[in-house]
Amino acid sequence: SQTIHQWPATLVQPVGSPLSLECTVEGTSNPNLYWYRQAAGRGLQLLFYSVGIGQISSEVPQNLSASRPQDRQFILSSKKLLLSDSGFYLCAWSYREEGEQFFGPGTRLTVL
Amino acid sequence: GEDVEQSLFLSVREGDSSVINCTYTDSSSTYLYWYKQEPGAGLQLLTYIFSNMDMKQDQRLTVLLNKKDKHLSLRIADTQTGDSAIYFCAEKYSGAGSYQLTFGKGTKLSVIP
Numbered sequence: 391s392q393t394i395h396q397w398p399a400t401l402v403q404p405v406g407s408p409l410s411l412e413c414t415v416e417g418t419s420n421p422n423l424y425w426y427r428q429a430a431g432r433g434l435q436l437l438f439y440s441v442g443i444g445q446i447s448s449e450v451p452q453n454l455s456a457s458r459p460q461d462r463q464f465i466l467s468s469k470k471l472l473l474s475d476s477g478f479y480l481c482a483w484s485y486r487e488e489g490e491q492f493f494g495p496g497t498r499l500t501v502l
Numbered sequence: 503g504e505d506v507e508q509s510l511f512l513s514v515r516e517g518d519s520s521v522i523n524c525t526y527t528d529s530s531s532t533y534l535y536w537y538k539q540e541p542g543a544g545l546q547l548l549t550y551i552f553s554n555m556d557m558k559q560d561q562r563l564t565v566l567l568n569k570k571d572k573h574l575s576l577r578i579a580d581t582q583t584g585d586s587a588i589y590f591c592a593e594k595y596s597g598a599g600s601y602q603l604t605f606g607k608g609t610k611l612s613v614i615p
Contacts, residue, residue: 396544422601433607434545434590480544489533489594489601493544 392417396481396494403501409454409468411497413481416462421483423464424491425456428478440464441486476501508591508606515614520578522609524591527572531593534567535603536576539588548576548589578611586613 397412415421425437436449438456446456453472457465464481478498482491505527514520526534532553537545551558551565551574558565564577578585588608594601 434605436602439602482545484601487601489603490535490547490550491603492547493537495544496542498542 392483392492394481394483394492394494396479396497398497399495400498401500403471403499405473405501406470409466409471409475409499411466411479411481411499413464413466413494414462415464415483418462418483418485420461420486422486423458424482424484425464425466426480426482428480428496430477434480438466471501473501475499506591506593506604506606508589508609510607511610511612513612513614514581516581516583518581520576520581520585520611520613522576522578522589522591522611524574524576524606525572526574526591526593526604528593528595528604529569529572531595533594534565534574535592535594536563536565537590537592537605539590539608541587545590581611581613583613583615586611 393416395414423440426434427437428434438446438448440446440458443458454468478496480496481494484491507525533550535550536548538548539545549560549563549565551567562579566575588610590608591606592603
């Protein structure tokens with residue numbers, strides 16, 4: 391069966407510090423991968439998606455970036471965090487030709 | 503562009519039925535989804551409906567689709583306290599090179615014992 395992991399589960403970082411969140415998928419190959427942010431009281435905002443290794447599409451311009459160094463690994467990064475980067479970050483995967491997405495447990499990021 | 507609207511809050515008594523409503527804009531959507539998010543957790547796919555269906559039932563869950571009005575609803579029969587969560591409606595659309603989902607802002611369901 392397929393599983394999706396996110397690390398870490400929670401993170402508290404000072405403004406201006408770097409960020410690296412990791413997402414890994416097991417049990418499937420060539421998945422589409424997605425990063426979403428869920429701010430308090432708001433819905434899901436798609437940040438990045440990837441259809442293959444090294445292929446990243448950005449939906450919202452910001453100080454975040456994403457990378458896909460391996461087929462089942464998706465990383466969300468920032469060089470300098472802003473207060474507005476606080477939120478709940480969710481990684482998801484889907485089969486290539488399907489729309490249904492499967493979500494990880496999320497990372498709660500607090501920027502102070 | 504694609505847009506999905508939901509009411510933000512719903513409160514029901516335990517044992518009653520809950521009905522969560524959603525409207526969407528993309529008439530070419532082929533699939534529509536309902537996800538459940540419990541506090542501090544990721545989203546869990548509850549059910550989905552194909553656009554050529556009017557209704558889908560799965561145990562206590564009933565999904566109704568009115569394609570003409572672009573209206574989707576999720577009915578939870580015999581609502582329990584464990585059903586308290588945020589429910590997201592989502593529609594599938596074809597983006598650049600892949601399929602995407604557009605999510606509503608979520609409806610927070612509170613079940614009163």
